[in-house]
Amino acid sequence: MDYIDQDQQFLEICRKTEMNVLSIFIEFQDSIREYGDRVNVDLFVDERNALLFLILKELDNNGVKIDFSTISIKVREHNLENDLTPEYLEQFFYKNNPEVNAKFYIDHLIKYAQQREVSDVGVELFNNVRSHNPNIASIIATAQDKLNKVAASEQDFKLSDLRANKILAEAIENLRLRSSSKGEVKNGGISSGFATLDAVTNGLKPGELIIIAGRPASGKSTFAMNICENIGYKAKSTKPIVVFTLEMPAEQVMYRSLCALSGVSQNSVQKATISSEEYGRLYATASAITESNNVYIDDSSYGLTIEKVRSRARVIAQNHADPETGEPQMGLVMIDYLQLLESEQYFKDRHLLIAHIAKSLKALARELKCPVLALSQLNRNVDTRGPDSRPTNADLRESGAIEQDADVVIMVHRPETNAPPEKKNELKGKAEIIITKNRQGEIGTIYCKFQGMFSRFVDDSESSFRPG
Numbered sequence: 434m435d436y437i438d439q440d441q442q443f444l445e446i447c448r449k450t451e452m453n454v455l456s457i458f459i460e461f462q463d464s465i466r467e468y469g470d471r472v473n474v475d476l477f478v479d480e481r482n483a484l485l486f487l488i489l490k491e492l493d494n495n496g497v498k499i500d501f502s503t504i505s506i507k508v509r510e511h512n513l514e515n516d517l518t519p520e521y522l523e524q525f526f527y528k529n530n531p532e533v534n535a536k537f538y539i540d541h542l543i544k545y546a547q548q549r550e551v552s553d554v555g556v557e558l559f560n561n562v563r564s565h566n567p568n569i570a571s572i573i574a575t576a577q578d579k580l581n582k583v584a585a586s587e588q589d590f591k592l593s594d595l596r597a598n599k600i601l602a603e604a605i606e607n608l609r610l611r612s613s614s615k616g617e618v619k620n621g622g623i624s625s626g627f628a629t630l631d632a633v634t635n636g637l638k639p640g641e642l643i644i645i646a647g648r649p650a651s652g653k654s655t656f657a658m659n660i661c662e663n664i665g666y667k668a669k670s671t672k673p674i675v676v677f678t679l680e681m682p683a684e685q686v687m688y689r690s691l692c693a694l695s696g697v698s699q700n701s702v703q704k705a706t707i708s709s710e711e712y713g714r715l716y717a718t719a720s721a722i723t724e725s726n727n728v729y730i731d732d733s734s735y736g737l738t739i740e741k742v743r744s745r746a747r748v749i750a751q752n753h754a755d756p757e758t759g760e761p762q763m764g765l766v767m768i769d770y771l772q773l774l775e776s777e778q779y780f781k782d783r784h785l786l787i788a789h790i791a792k793s794l795k796a797l798a799r800e801l802k803c804p805v806l807a808l809s810q811l812n813r814n815v816d817t818r819g820p821d822s823r824p825t826n827a828d829l830r831e832s833g834a835i836e837q838d839a840d841v842v843i844m845v846h847r848p849e850t851n852a853p854p855e856k857k858n859e860l861k862g863k864a865e866i867i868i869t870k871n872r873q874g875e876i877g878t879i880y881c882k883f884q885g886m887f888s889r890f891v892d893d894s895e896s897s898f899r900p901g
Contacts, residue, residue, distance in 0.1 A: 444478055447545045451482040453538045456525050458489050458499075464535045465493045471539055476546040481516050485525075488517075501526055550583045571777035574740035577747065581800060623670075623765065623804065626663020627892035629879045633868060634841060637765070637804035642795040642838055644771075646809040646829055647845035652864065654680070654769050655689070655888050656845050657806050661767055662690050665728040666721060672764030672803070673727045673753045675746055679773040683732040687722075693889040694718045700886060727753065727764075739793045740777045742768065750801050763801040768794065770808035771835070788834035795838045809835055821848075826869050842870035847883055864890055875900050 454472065458465045477483035488507045492499050501522065508517045554576055561572045622636025637643060637660075647653035658676070665674035678686055692699045695718040697711045707715065722728075729749055731737075750761035768774065771790060780786040791807075798805040811828045824844040826836050836842060844867040849860040864883035868876045877900040882891040 443545075443548075447478045447549075448482070450538055450541050450545060451477050451479055452524065454535070454542055455482060455485055455489070457535050457538065458486075459504075459525050461535070462493060462499050465489060468535050468539050472542065476542050478545075478549065481521060484513055484516055485522075488513075547583050551580065554579045554583075568777060570738060570740055570744070574744055574777065577744065623664060624668065625660045626667060627660070627866075627879075627881075627890070629881065629892050629896045629898050630866060633877065633879065633898055634871060634874050637806075638840075638873070639802040639804065640799045641804045641840040642791070642798050643804055643806050643841040643843065644809050644829070644835055644839040645806060645843045645845060646811055646824065648811055648824065648850060650850055651845045651847050652883055652885075652890065653808050653845040655693075655883075656843075656866070656890050657767055657769060657808055658686065658689060659693060659889055660806065661728070661765060662693060664765055666690070666694060666725050669725055670727065670764040672762045673729060673749050674765045674767075675729045675731065675749055675763070676767045676769070677731045677737065677742055678769045679732075679737060680769060681732070683730040686730055686732070689888040690722065691715055691718055692887050694721070696887055698886040699888055736775060737773075738775045738777050739790045742766075742774065743793065743797050746797060746801060761801065763803040765804055765806065766797065766801070767806040768808060770810065772810050784834060791834045791838040823865070823867060824869075836870065839870060840872045841868065843868055866890075866892075877901050 472486065474483040474486060477486065485504075488504060488511070489499060492503055492507060497503050504517075504522060505519070508514060508522075558572065558576050561567055562569070622631075622634075622638040624631050624636055625634075645653050645657050661674050661676055664670050676686065688702055689699070691697070692702055695711075695714040697707065697715055701707050701711060702715075731745060746763065746766055747761065750763040753762045754760060755762055771794070772787065774790050776786055776789055778789065780789060794805050794807050809829055811824055814828050823846055826842055829835050829842070844865075846865040846867055847860075848863055848865070849857050852860050862882050862884065864881050866879040866881060868879070870876065877898055879892065879896060879898050881896040882893075883889075884891060
């Protein structure tokens, strides 16, 4: 049997399944109300079957009993006599359905539609790759997006999942777990390793886009890396942590992590003036990092696009798939920083590019069910308001797009960086983690410490939080 014959045979199976579903809907009208939301016209390969399905839905929505007469009336009203002929309609009224299993046939209807969609993606992928001067990264990203949409359509829609009483019961149970957790993050969120920050945000939640912004040299990269270190090295997350660093080479990032975790100053490491005791701490820290084999640092900054970020993150998540379910797993993705990313697509205006990148990062967070930390620059406005000014959401570069898609916005502020010379000693080591947006919690300022020599922030018993 050649390819054409196989294709025709498959399409015939699809048509028979469509007719079985329509026959059940006609004979057992209640089944339309129970399963109708899982069925749409895009699932039908035969246009006549799709038209008949629309008529059945219209009759049921209007509270009209479905029979040959009422269907025929609707066919005439919509001038479909040439398509839905009496001979075509009669097939559905002389079928015997002694053992009706609507879900079985609808599952197959969806499965066959998915098979056709995947096949179409494959054909399109083949044609695009064989075209003149193909953009491989863009082709792969587009194909992955389409395949992800096909996979998402497989999810079984259940009306009961939308009932308010069920949602309320789940929310109450979630609240009970959180109230009995004694400060631990137990709502599905991940502890950032900063106790005060976790108390305010209740952890970093799957699907969240978290923006970390600040002036140059404010420590936003250090703060974000401290979170990655806490999750990947200290807590030893079983899920992968991926860091895309567009400014620093991976080796420099690793030196900073060694200093932050070991308590050995960066100055000693850079000058290679390390005492035997410090070397012992560095060696112990390096051993601990080596054991954590699920932290990835990607420093391929040149030409890094949002499409490549999504593609690489997906590959890593798939490589760490749950052994039982096969579902891809990701613990955290960090981008340093957002404005340095590019796109395979062309955008006439810069703000449209940033909007596309922000939306793509939010989509990645939801797709991989993990928090995404994205660092962002501030515009120059914050520097014109004087040394005592604090950054706000309005100071975000391309703020409209970034702030809109973010679930949490954190400003890293160190007063000493812009303080006059006479105040620098007084403010040295003081840091403020300003939460300016938090969809699921308070906003306010966390007062903590910054230890620049060790490349780390310290959120301890002396830290405090001021709401507002």
